[in-house]
Amino acid sequence: MESVNIQTPLGIAKLEGDENGIAALSVVEEGLPSSIIPFYFHEAVTQINAYFSGERKEFDLVLNPKGTDFQKEVWKSLQTIPYGKTSTYLDQSKLLGNVKAIRAVAAANGKNPLWIIIPCHRVIGSDGSLTGYAGGLWRKKWLLEHESPSHQQSLF
Secondary structure (H helix, E strand, O other): OEEEEEEEOOEEEEEEEEOOEEEEEEEOOOOOOOOOOOHHHHHHHHHHHHHHOOOOOOOOOOEOOOOOHHHHHHHHHHOOOOOOOOEEHHHHHHHOOOHHHHHHHHHHHHOOOEOOOOOHHHEEOOOOOOOOOOOOHHHHHHHHHHHOOOOOOOOO
């Protein structure tokens, strides 16, 4: 498995995978963008850049994340949350057919290896609060504002 670093508006992101698909995309606190991008990352880099520039709302990539069957089921359900919308852990548990699995669903969200591609940032607390996010709550807030259908101008 290979990895490359790419620049995003939210910092350097590490993209991992190979010819079998994208295994992980995560924010890293250190590093520089890679100067050479292997061919099997070209489409992912193109789509990630288009997402951040506002030209793409969905990803169409071959994914190959590592995880348990349950985690993969949760991650698949996250991909059904539309761009610009949010869901709750309770909603996700109901979607998976087990309302009592809310903590397990939340834990699987926290293990999501594919930042922004599998949009766990779209899951919020039942009370509308921003809940834990591996990339930091400020990034979650930025992503939700980026995807908001009505971008407000700052008054200050």
